Amino acid sequence: MGPNGLDRLGCSYLNIFRHHGNLSDLDKSIEYYSRAVALTPDGHPGISDRLACLGVAHADRFRCLGHLGDLEKWIECDSRAVALTPDGHPNISDRLATLGVSYANRFRRLEHMEDLEKWIDCDSRAVTLTPDGHPNLSDRLATLGVSYANRFRRLEHVEDLEKEIDCNSRALALTPDGHPGMSDRLATLGVSYNNRFRCLGQLEDLEKAIEYKSRALAFTLDGHSGMLDRLVSLGMSHTDRFGRLEHLEDLDKAIEYYSRALILTSGGHPDMPRRLTCLRSSYSDRFRRLGHIEDLEKTIECDSRALELIPEGHPDLPCRYFGHGLSCLSHYEHTGSVSYLNSSFSSFRAASQLSTGVPQDRFQYALRWAKLASQHTHPDIIDAYRTAIDLLPQFIWLGATPHQQYHDISTAETLASDAASAAIRSSDYSLALEWLEHARCVVWSQSLMLCSPLDQLPSSDSHLATQLKAIAVQFYNSTSSEIQVPSMTLEQIGHQRIRLASQYQSLLAQIRRLPEFEDFLQPVKANKLSRVARNGPVVVVKCNTDCCDALFIMPGWDTIRYLALPDFNEQKAHQARSDLEAPLRYMNLRERGVKFLGQPVHKDQIGSVLLTLWRDIVKPVLDYLGYLDDIPVESLPHITWCPAGTLSFLPLHAAGDYSQPRSRIFDYVISSYTPTVTALLASNSSSLDQGCPLRSLLTVGQATTPGHNPLPGTVPELAHVQAHTHNKAQYSQLVDDEATTTSVLDAMEHHDWVHLACHAHQNVTNPTKSGFYLRDDILDLASIVQEQRASLPVRLPDSHR
Numbered sequence: 001m002g003p004n005g006l007d008r009l010g011c012s013y014l015n016i017f018r019h020h021g022n023l024s025d026l027d028k029s030i031e032y033y034s035r036a037v038a039l040t041p042d043g044h045p046g047i048s049d050r051l052a053c054l055g056v057a058h059a060d061r062f063r064c065l066g067h068l069g070d071l072e073k074w075i076e077c078d079s080r081a082v083a084l085t086p087d088g089h090p091n092i093s094d095r096l097a098t099l100g101v102s103y104a105n106r107f108r109r110l111e112h113m114e115d116l117e118k119w120i121d122c123d124s125r126a127v128t129l130t131p132d133g134h135p136n137l138s139d140r141l142a143t144l145g146v147s148y149a150n151r152f153r154r155l156e157h158v159e160d161l162e163k164e165i166d167c168n169s170r171a172l173a174l175t176p177d178g179h180p181g182m183s184d185r186l187a188t189l190g191v192s193y194n195n196r197f198r199c200l201g202q203l204e205d206l207e208k209a210i211e212y213k214s215r216a217l218a219f220t221l222d223g224h225s226g227m228l229d230r231l232v233s234l235g236m237s238h239t240d241r242f243g244r245l246e247h248l249e250d251l252d253k254a255i256e257y258y259s260r261a262l263i264l265t266s267g268g269h270p271d272m273p274r275r276l277t278c279l280r281s282s283y284s285d286r287f288r289r290l291g292h293i294e295d296l297e298k299t300i301e302c303d304s305r306a307l308e309l310i311p312e313g314h315p316d317l318p319c320r321y322f323g324h325g326l327s328c329l330s331h332y333e334h335t336g337s338v339s340y341l342n343s344s345f346s347s348f349r350a351a352s353q354l355s356t357g358v359p360q361d362r363f364q365y366a367l368r369w370a371k372l373a374s375q376h377t378h379p380d381i382i383d384a385y386r387t388a389i390d391l392l393p394q395f396i397w398l399g400a401t402p403h404q405q406y407h408d409i410s411t412a413e414t415l416a417s418d419a420a421s422a423a424i425r426s427s428d429y430s431l432a433l434e435w436l437e438h439a440r441c442v443v444w445s446q447s448l449m450l451c452s453p454l455d456q457l458p459s460s461d462s463h464l465a466t467q468l469k470a471i472a473v474q475f476y477n478s479t480s481s482e483i484q485v486p487s488m489t490l491e492q493i494g495h496q497r498i499r500l501a502s503q504y505q506s507l508l509a510q511i512r513r514l515p516e517f518e519d520f521l522q523p524v525k526a527n528k529l530s531r532v533a534r535n536g537p538v539v540v541v542k543c544n545t546d547c548c549d550a551l552f553i554m555p556g557w558d559t560i561r562y563l564a565l566p567d568f569n570e571q572k573a574h575q576a577r578s579d580l581e582a583p584l585r586y587m588n589l590r591e592r593g594v595k596f597l598g599q600p601v602h603k604d605q606i607g608s609v610l611l612t613l614w615r616d617i618v619k620p621v622l623d624y625l626g627y628l629d630d631i632p633v634e635s636l637p638h639i640t641w642c643p644a645g646t647l648s649f650l651p652l653h654a655a656g657d658y659s660q661p662r663s664r665i666f667d668y669v670i671s672s673y674t675p676t677v678t679a680l681l682a683s684n685s686s687s688l689d690q691g692c693p694l695r696s697l698l699t700v701g702q703a704t705t706p707g708h709n710p711l712p713g714t715v716p717e718l719a720h721v722q723a724h725t726h727n728k729a730q731y732s733q734l735v736d737d738e739a740t741t742t743s744v745l746d747a748m749e750h751h752d753w754v755h756l757a758c759h760a761h762q763n764v765t766n767p768t769k770s771g772f773y774l775r776d777d778i779l780d781l782a783s784i785v786q787e788q789r790a791s792l793p794v795r796l797p798d799s800h801r
Contacts (some may be wrong), residue, residue, distance in 0.1 A: 006036035014057055030057045037077075039080035042084065051081040052095055059102065068109065075102045087129065096126035097140055104147065116154065121149045127167075138174035139382055141167045142185060149192070158199060165192045186216035192238055203244060208611050210237045223647060231261035232275060239282060248289065254282045267309075273316070276306040284327065293334060297530060300327045300399050318357030321350040322365045329372065345380050348372065352387045355505065359394035367415065368392060374422060382426060384417040389435045389523060396442050412439050413645055417544050424549055429560040430526035433551050436542060437677050438523035468507045471500055524678060528559055530681035536638035536669075539621055540677065540761050542645055549619055553677065563624045568616035573646040576609045577659075580650070613655035618665050627668050639669045642677055697725050700744055701735040702758035714757040721755055729753070740776045745783065 001009075010033035017025035040047045055077030062070035085092045100122030109116035123144040130137045145167035152160035168189040175185055190212035197205035213234040220227050235257035242250035258279040265272050280302035287295035310317055325347030332341040348369035350645040352362050353400035370384035392412055416439030423432035473559040511520045519525070530540055530553055538553040548565035583603065622628050627637055641652050653671035656664025663673060674680050699721055701714045718733060725731050732751070734743055739758070748754055759773035771780030 003036040003039040003046075006032045006039070007046075007053070008052060010036060010057065013052075014060070017060070023061070026057065026064070030054065030061065033057055034516070035090065041069055048081045048084040048089075048091075048095075050409070051077045051084070051090075052098070055081060055102070059098075062105070066153060067618075071102065071109065075099070077108065078102055093126045093129040093134075093140075094136075096122045096129065097136070097143070100126060100147070100275060104143075104516060107150070113154065116147065116151055120144070120151065123147050138171045138185075139181075141171035141174070142181075142188070142776070145171060145188065145192070149195075152195070156199075158196075161192070161196050161199060163190070165196065167451070168192050170305050183216045183219035183224070183230075184226065186212045186219065187226065187233065188420070190216060190237070194240070195231075197240065204243055206237065210234070210241065213237055226623045228261050228264050228271075231257045231264070232278060235261065235278060235282075239285075242285065246289075251282055251286050255279065255286065258282060273306040273309045273320075276302045276309075277316075277320070280323070280327075287330075291334075293331070296327060296331055296334070300324065301330065303327055313356045315356060315358070318365065320352045321354070322345045322361075322368070325351060325368075341376070344372065345369070345378060349380065352384070352391075356500075359391055363388060363391040363395035367411075370418070370422070374418070380429075381422050382431075385422050385435065388415055389419055389438055392439055392442055412442055415439055417542050417645060420542060420551075421544055421549070429551055429562045432549075432562075433529060433540060433560050433677070434523040434526050435551070436540060436551070436644065437529060441676050441678050464507055464511050468504070468511070471504045471507065474594065498724070517694070524681075526560055527558060529553065529677050530560070532677055533640075534558075536640065537625060538640045538642060538674070538677060538680065540642040540644065541617065541621075541652075542567075542644035543568055543573050543647060545570050548573075548617060550617075550624075552625075557765075558648075563621065565617055567619055568612075570646065572612065572616070573650065576612055577646055577649045579605050580609045607658055610651070611657050612656050613650060613652055614657055614663065614665065618652055618655040622665070622668055631668065636668065636670050638672065640672045640674055640680070642674050648675075695728075695752040696730040696732070697721075697753045697755065698744075698747050699731070699733040700739050700754065700756045700758060700772075700774070701733065702739055702774060703736065705759050705775070708759045708773055711757070711759065717757045718755075737775055739774050741774050741779045741783070744774060744779055747782070 010029045010031075010465065013025045013029035013032060017023070017029060033050065037047070037050050037054055040050055055074050058070045058074040058077065061067070064072060077561070078095065080094070082095050082099050085095055100119050103115045103119040103122060106112070107119055123140065127137070127140050127144055130140055148160045148164040148167060151157070152164060172185045172189055174216045175182055188211045192209075193205045193212065194209035196202070197209060213230065217230050217234055220230055235254045238250040238254040238257065241247070258275065262272075262275050262279060265275055280299045281658065283295045283302065284297040287299060303320065307320055307324060309315070310320060325344040328340040328347060329344040331337065332344065333353050348365060351357070352366035352369055354362070357365075366384060366388035370381065370388055372378070373381035373384045392415065393709060396412065416436050420432040420436040423429070423435060464589070508520070510519055512522075514520075533553040533555045536555065540551040540553070542549055543565075546569055548568035550563040550565055552561040552563070554561060619628075625637075625639075627639075631637070643650065643652060651674070653665060656666075658664065658784075701718045703712060703714045704710050718735070722731050722733075729752075730748070734747060744754075756772050761771055761773060763769040763771075768782040769780050771778040771783075
């Protein structure tokens with residue numbers, strides 16, 4: 001049989017399939033069309049028609065079975081048909097339009113950008129080649145508008161939005177009254193204007209959106225498949241206008257349209273939770289505006305219904321629980337009903353602890369939960385703070401930008417103090433230390449740009465860090481907007497979140513099985529922290545709004561001890577810092593050096609700060625430790641201070657009443673500082689006094705630095721260090737002209753420890769710019785960290801601590 005006969009058979013079987021719906025007839029149609037095309041040479045006048053017919057048959061089978069192979073064949077046949085059809089051919093615009101539809105289908109399936117570009121190209125050419133007055137011009141303009149809308153959603157380029165509006169406006173203008181597609185085109189143009197309003201914020205676009213959406217709704221018959229979406233869409237536009245103009249009638253309209261949409265939505269419809277959320281938001285807004293408790297109760301009712309319908313593992317659940325908790329809390333505040341308060345606690349707990357929630361969001365929910373529990377002295381307080389503390393590293397290090405991380409430091413500092421206070425009120429001093437230390441380690445690592453726990457994984461296991469970070473980003477970027485993707489249902493998104501959560505927890509478990517990573521992203525336990533007090537007590541001091549607290553790690557003790565310091569608080573700490581910084585700024589004492597007699601000194605102001613520290617903090621601590629007895633100077637005990645927050649800026653080591661004898665801290669103890677207790681763990685593990693393998697120590701000395709006062713004590717200081725390390729470490733030094741920024745950085749790479757005896761500069765605003773004055777320039781902390789990116793114990797000069 002020749003190609004003409006095969007072509008006729010293919011056409012007949014295609015018509016039979018379309019009449020009876022039997023796939024076997026469609027298969028035969030494709031078979032005969034394929035044979036006809038195979039027997040037809042490229043130069044034959046009928047080849048383009050036969051390719052187009054074969055493309056139609058593959059298109060029908062793709063729509064029936066969804067097989068990607070048929071879609072590929074459809075595109076292949078239509079592409080060849082278009083290539084063989086000259087621009088002046090009467091069918092060229094039809095073939096371009098059909099090819100555009102095939103690319104649109106593949107874009108929706110695979111979401112490859114090149115398919116979207118080809119879809120737009122085909123539709124644009126089809127519109128250009130379609131003459132005015134052609135009955136298909138309005139349809140082709142509408143389809144081109146859809147393609148631009150898709151590219152706008154992907155790239156958010158305003159020019160695509162402008163082209164979308166132009167195409168939709170032209171399509172509407174060519175659509176006669178009574179046309180069955182009139183309501184669709186009005187609705188589409190309304191959505192386009194609404195999108196431009198949200199992009200550019202011009203009120204006239206929102207007015208046009210409401211106008212076109214209202215007309216679309218008026219043309220939509222009851223029972224029409226688009227009725228629900230049009231009610232919701234119009235409700236959203238009125239919500240947007242209420243947000244701009246705050247006219248109550250817009251809020252009433254939004255509630256009306258959302259309510260009508262809800263009535264028409266079947267109980268099992270996947271969009272039911274989202275529509276309930278739209279309605280609850282409007283009721284909530286009206287409650288805030290008018291204060292009518294019935295609106296708040298309707299808000300809570302919508303929340304409860306939505307929570308019952310959302311499948312387990314769906315990404316919206318934590319957010320919905322949190323919203324429900326806020327509404328219940330508001331009801332309690334207005335009515336005093338304890339049952340609503342208890343409901344808010346339950347909802348905040350669920351929002352914070354659902355594993356499928358984004359860690360950053362869950363952290364914020366846990367903070368709100370903890371604050372509420374603290375306000376009401378609720379039994380949840382420890383669980384709430386434990387949840388927040390456990391999520392803190394993920395909040396800081398996973399998914400956040402560097403700018404966000406820097407901003408989040410203050411949140412972490414506040415959490416550390418508040419959580420520790422809650423544990424102290426529960427008489428769990430070990431837990432208070434664990435939480436305070438955990439949060440402070442995160443703060444110090446982030447504020448000084450040190451390596452995150454992810455960076456510290458061995459190179460052989462760095463792929464685990466990469467995977468964990470990638471999944472965390474997916475968590476962070478996974479939002480309810482995904483439900484709008486046609487290829488994913490609500491349930492599928494829920495399953496995806498469960499899969500991500502499972503992978504996330506699995507990777508955490510893998511990392512925690514690595515040696516020395518058992519506590520990865522978790523607080524170090526108090527029984528481990530208690531090992532640091534080898535040479536004397538370690539005293540962790542923190543303050544909050546009403547008091548100050550001291551936690552003691554004692555040599556040979558496994559338990560953490562506690563002392564309340566009721567005469568000092570956060571306000572006093574800020575005042576002391578201010579009183580101390582003012583004279584220091586006046587005297588330019590931000591750096592170490594020898595000051596000669598005759599220079600102005602603000603003795604009274606500084607003395608007042610030192611007296612306050614002595615009276616309210618240091619003397620009570622020494623009294624608690626039994627250190628106020630007369631002890632020979634050579635036998636003075638050693639104490640390591642670990643101050644938190646604003647206390648970190650105050651000189652506890654110099655506290656005293658300088659008008660009275662034996663009323664100064666150095667009469668009774670020798671003081672040292674540590675930024676965190678964990679830093680002492682690392683120090684103890686590699687101490688020079690523990691018989692470890694021979695280590696290397698670099699010392700840097702600048703007795704005379706250009707432009708600065710001399711430091712005559714640096715020479716004996718380095719001599720003492722060298723004597724102390726004799727037979728314990730390999731010793732080397734760089735002094736005076738040898739100590740340039742480049743030479744010191746290079747030497748640091750080859751030494752385990754570094755001791756700097758030189759002028760230091762403290763930058764209170766940006767700690768990473770604090771540094772050391774060397775022969776040629778300032779060696780700041782940022783440069784050290786960038787060069788080393790490893791755990792290097794740095795001995796800061798006394799004036800810097």
